[in-house]
Amino acid sequence: MRKKSPIKISICNELFQGWPIEKVFEYASQLGYDGVEIAPYTLADSVTEISTKRRTAIRRAAEENGIEIVGLHWLLMKPEGLYINHPDEIIRIQTQEYMEALIHFCADIGGKVLVHGSPHQRTVQEGWDLQEAWDFAKETFKVCLKTARKRNVLYCIEPLAYTRTNFINTVGEAIQLLKETRHPNFKMVFDCGSSSVQEKSISIPLLRALESGYLRHIHSNDANGRGPGFGELDFVPILKMLMKNGYKGYLSVEVFDFSPDPQTVASRSIGYLKGILDTLAETS
Secondary structure (H helix, E strand, C coil): CCCCCCCEEEEEHHHCCCCCHHHHHHHHHHHCCCEEEECHHHCCCCHHHCCHHHHHHHHHHHHHCCCEEEEECCCCCCCCCCCCCCCCHHHHHHHHHHHHHHHHHHHHCCCCEEEECCHHHCCCCCCCCHHHHHHHHHHHHHHHHHHHHHHCCEEEECCCCCCCCCCCCCHHHHHHHHHHHCCCCEEEEEEHHHHHHHCCCCHHHHHHHHHHCCEEEEEECCCCCCCCCCCCCCHHHHHHHHHHCCCCCEEEECCCCCCCCHHHHHHHHHHHHHHHHHHHHHHC
């Protein structure tokens, strides 16, 4: 009997531009994905517009296709004007309220993880005080984490490369934020593409993330914005390190360059990752 890797693979739905979420679930299942990660802006300008009936339907559609809704990402893409560390308190309060709405939506559809990337809604602008921005962000997260605990979901900060934001670029900075905030529902996401841009060697920050105890989710992509296997980033040592350290979370395919088409990206990405995982499982 062939050994199976404990690492599950999901895909982010914004790749399938314009596809109904039900069709995404069906297609992901056909390709062998375990889960789908949802960008809320693909469903509505605001999750508050999504009715209880529709939330139930989304959850049921995933279940019927044998797909797990992993959670949400691209959290603050819409509505416009949201910002976790803006000097304006009214903007921060509006952002906190929407983040809490996202947490409720995630739990309602069966998701367990919210990935906080949203680089443009956290970048410290010229003239802002960096420490003040840090404290504002921490305050915003603390308010929302109370709701995350009640709904039994994890809220995860995602370090992103300096090319995308100037706030929380490294695993070390994310760990510092998590330690200062000290909340059991506040964890970390590791983005392979961003880390390969930010660091000389991706293995060092990945190992630090694993050893920190905070890592709960991974975005698999290349520095070129394409899927795993579409660029120069070698995922063999990455997946080997994950398996060696007992990682059992999701490896989620997140791409920014959708060429040549969603079907090719989705099928080749899972083929590449599963091929490596199956080989490693057999030899472990």
